[in-house]
Amino acid sequence: MTALNAFTHLECSMTGARVDAGRAHNLSPKGWPLLARYDLEALKRTADRDAIAARNRLTHPGFWKWRELLPVADDDHVTSLGEVDTPLIETPHSAHQLGLAGQLLVKDEGRLPTGSFKARGLALAVSMARRFGVTSMAMPTNGNAGAALAAYGARAGMQTWSFCPADTPEVNVHEIAAQGGHVFRVNGLIHQCGALVGALKEEMGWFDVSTLKEPYRIEGKKTMGIELACQLGWTLPDAIFYPTGGGTGLIGMWKAFDEMEALGWIGSERPKMFAVQAEGCAPIVRAFEAGEEHAPEWLDAATLAAGIRVPKAIGDFLILRAVRASGGAALAVSEDDIERVRALCGIVDGLLLCPEGAAAMAAIAEARRRGLVEADARCVVFNCGSGLKYPLPERVRDLDRTKPVTRAMLEG
Ligand SMILES: *Cc1c(COP(=O)(O)O)cnc(C)c1O
Numbered sequence: 001m002t003a004l005n006a007f008t009h010l011e012c013s014m015t016g017a018r019v020d021a022g023r024a025h026n027l028s029p030k031g032w033p034l035l036a037r038y039d040l041e042a043l044k045r046t047a048d049r050d051a052i053a054a055r056n057r058l059t060h061p062g063f064w065k066w067r068e069l070l071p072v073a074d075d076d077h078v079t080s081l082g083e084v085d086t087p088l089i090e091t092p093h094s095a096h097q098l099g100l101a102g103q104l105l106v107k108d109e110g111r112l113p114t115g116s117f118k119a120r121g122l123a124l125a126v127s128m129a130r131r132f133g134v135t136s137m138a139m140p141t142n143g144n145a146g147a148a149l150a151a152y153g154a155r156a157g158m159q160t161w162s163f164c165p166a167d168t169p170e171v172n173v174h175e176i177a178a179q180g181g182h183v184f185r186v187n188g189l190i191h192q193c194g195a196l197v198g199a200l201k202e203e204m205g206w207f208d209v210s211t212l213k214e215p216y217r218i219e220g221k222k223t224m225g226i227e228l229a230c231q232l233g234w235t236l237p238d239a240i241f242y243p244t245g246g247g248t249g250l251i252g253m254w255k256a257f258d259e260m261e262a263l264g265w266i267g268s269e270r271p272k273m274f275a276v277q278a279e280g281c282a283p284i285v286r287a288f289e290a291g292e293e294h295a296p297e298w299l300d301a302a303t304l305a306a307g308i309r310v311p312k313a314i315g316d317f318l319i320l321r322a323v324r325a326s327g328g329a330a331l332a333v334s335e336d337d338i339e340r341v342r343a344l345c346g347i348v349d350g351l352l353l354c355p356e357g358a359a360a361m362a363a364i365a366e367a368r369r370r371g372l373v374e375a376d377a378r379c380v381v382f383n384c385g386s387g388l389k390y391p392l393p394e395r396v397r398d399l400d401r402t403k404p405v406t407r408a409m410l411e412g
Pocket of ligand 1: 116118144145211243244245246247248249250307308354356357384385
């Protein structure tokens, strides 16, 4: 898997202070997320985007093909479970219903190992943790991150510990355990689970891999932006609708766009970034509307879309800056909208979204109503996990085969 490794150092996302990357890190000395930096000048001379994109899928599966823009230097640390490039799927009938005449593309991240895009981030976090000799990792999780942590951790021979809010989807909790993770249901929300990890990590010897408290998950998530540009012939769409919890993916893609521009892979155009949340947990939307840089904790957070039920995001200012710089917006959608769009896309376009993906798609209608995207815009929605991981509405009827079954009964 040899590739020029251009990773140079970490940088505090708030102060810009440089931090040596030679050991495992959580937050910066001032308590903010750390971002990985690369020698883009050196890479620009050698990194040919098309040659990299054409790499052998067996030796460089999925996002691992972008090794030049990833922090893992040593092949022996690469932890892989058969990653794939996730497809961009057109959903023309849903687009029409949502008031969009332009192309609507769903990037279906449910095709990744463990059925969600958390695989991108945790593959990188686990691979880097290996480099630093970490043997035990812990995190609070609404389910998908814990599943990816457990799977990649098992692959790397590490112990993993996941703490889930009690109403995390059943399949997620069991999936974590089935992939070798220690998992606990906690009677609280994700930030309260995070507080447990913080309080116990020293005694337990854990490395904390909470969202944005660890610098490399975002490097995995940024590959969504590179892959998207590559799939669109090194262009970007007019708008991206992203279901936003901790915001890693949105921040990561925004970072990837800048890195690709510095390499001459894309131009200076950017999509409008829409951070989509549920009305029952919309701290970023509230801060966006108030013109604030930070988003205070949302109380009594509630939504079926568990992955975006994040009452307080440590990277709030990075999400808000990207959304504002892009000319996009933070939008909230109702639970009814989420259910309606999940049903719509499944029925008219044959694509079962997860509730978070349905929330992102539902926001297109709101963006159109407010005139934030043109009718003929090309929009990309991120469906971040497999729709099969969530409880589905009961729409099945029973049939008694011992009595006459008539056409009227079937069609009635
Ligand atoms: C984690 C998650 C999100 C939110 O992702 P962030 O990048 O942390 O904002 C959205 N949808 C699903 C299905 C998730 O698992």
